[in-house]
Amino acid sequence: MKKVISALFISLLSFQLVQAQKKELTKHPDALNFLVMGDWGRNGEDHQKPVATQMGKAAKTLSTDFIIATGDNFYPSGVISEHDPLWKYSFEDIYTDFSLQWDWYPVLGNHDYKSNPDAQVAYSKISRRWKMPARYYSKIFSIHGDTTKQVLIAFIDTNPLIPQFYKGEYSNATIGQDSTAQKRWLEGVLANNSPTIKWKIVVGHHPLFTATQKRRESYDTRAVRASLKSVLDKYKVDAYLCGHDHDLQHLLPEGKTHYFVSGSASEKTEIGTLPISKLALSEYGFMAFSVTDKKLYVQVINHEGNIVYTTELTK
Template sequence: MTSSLNQGTLCHVIFIASLFCVLVIPSLAELQRFKHNGNSNQPLNFLVIGDWGRKGTYNQSLVAKQMGIVGRKQNIDFVISTGDNFYDSGLTKVDDPAFYDSFVNIYTAPSLQKTWYTVLGNHDYRGVVEAQLSPLQRKKDRRWVCLRSFILDAEIVEFFFVDTTPFVNKYFDSKKVAYDWKGVLPRGPYLSNLLKDVDSALAKSKAQWKIVVGHHTIKTAGLHGNTVELEDKLVPILKKNNVAAYINGHDHCLEHIIDQKSGIHYLTSGGGSKAWRGEIKKLDPQELKLYYDGQGFLSVQITKTKVDLVFYDALGRVLHTSSITKNLKPKA
């Protein structure tokens, strides 16, 4: 009787412990996928903008105007946002007027009325994260697609959007700024599962091109410097899975850097509004193809054999052009 009772008690304890683990530890699940239904025989065109949400100030409106002009000429398929969508502290609630003041009422050009695929930046984590993730935002503006991490399948290319803010140690140590970590804690399992998801999805991908998008810099000559946590955790996955490019914001500038060992192209498009004039760090001139410390954006065209890059400033002037070919040898 005693033995049976102890066994039953033990089973009950195990069950409760298992239930507790299920409730508090994020489970490993495939990243949500979106499909862009284009013509694989036609080039894919899109714009990339980051660090933009300042209610039209710091030349945000001027950049938006030029994006509209280039978007029309390129007949773009969509827009990618690299995060820090609303300054200084994200959205405070689902019906925060900043959604209209910094997004809906700024990017009004007909060519920009395409889907915006969006990741979160560190400033977005200072607000209520769920306000940006809420499906109610898409009811206000059908363009808005924002998740922590997800995949966009555009046939010849797959984009892997990665939530980079939870990787950065200093945000968790901050005593001055509060971050919204709901949905992230416990941090260890969240990051571990995310890395496994990204690695698995990249390995399974049959797309001719693989591009990873995140907010934080990995290689940069800009103010923030390299994000060491991503160098340690994410870069090995990029290298292993033949990723062609990593696209980010965070540094308020435009950059094109080619890692000479891996061939990965690091593309910074964080010039959506406020820029940092004169902030540049030394970098190997063989790797640094463009550094522009001002406002602007990136235009990308992808075919089966080539990725064409064009960086524009806030007046629509071309700053830099380059191409990535299938053997990842750049034509700088």
């Protein structure tokens, strides 16, 4: 009897998931719309192209304002210069839809640190859509053009926050980086208490929390959590967006901040769940965010264009 009930329960869950995947993208009027994707640059391989195709469709439906890339932009070892062929093979030739020709705001991942991270900064002077003015930076976006309703986003470099990166394969790119200066800068950005700023978001590569088995308490997860959690809590950051883990996650630990992992734009790996997990999915895909002054809507889309999860944050 227990086996029958268990089978029925699993069937019900499967049915609900299929039903959820049949939903069409919801477009929210008067919202700031952007896509979030990560861990992607593989010359089109391992589902990078199918994900890119669905990104183009979603961006068109939502009239996306920009795209956020959460790091590990070029596998296996970043780019060596702003003229590296990978710019063409992994970026320009893949994300070709007209709806993806708007601004891209990337952060650096650990694989990007294996070569020349500053080459990705330099590419901003060549590409009209690649917007990385420095290894870390911030920008204020108006919601639907209304300057009285804005979203503050800080794009950070989590690599120097990890002590182990100052030796070994990442050391050439990490030595000389002042992690204390970056944290002071981040606090200065987040301290902005203008009444026009309705939401505060931080984007980095490494997660503070993750249900991915091998990364839950890995040295990099623990280091970034120890470095950033108190800052995010202090300034009541609404959401932290990251990649690194090749899956799709939404986690809500103690505190105000919601944690989203979007790192499966061209690879997926196994994942478990945690008590704080609201979504833990091993699937190729990306996320779509729609932000109004009172609501932050999230839609998670897989490589087949199915919506596999939705949630909303309310002010």
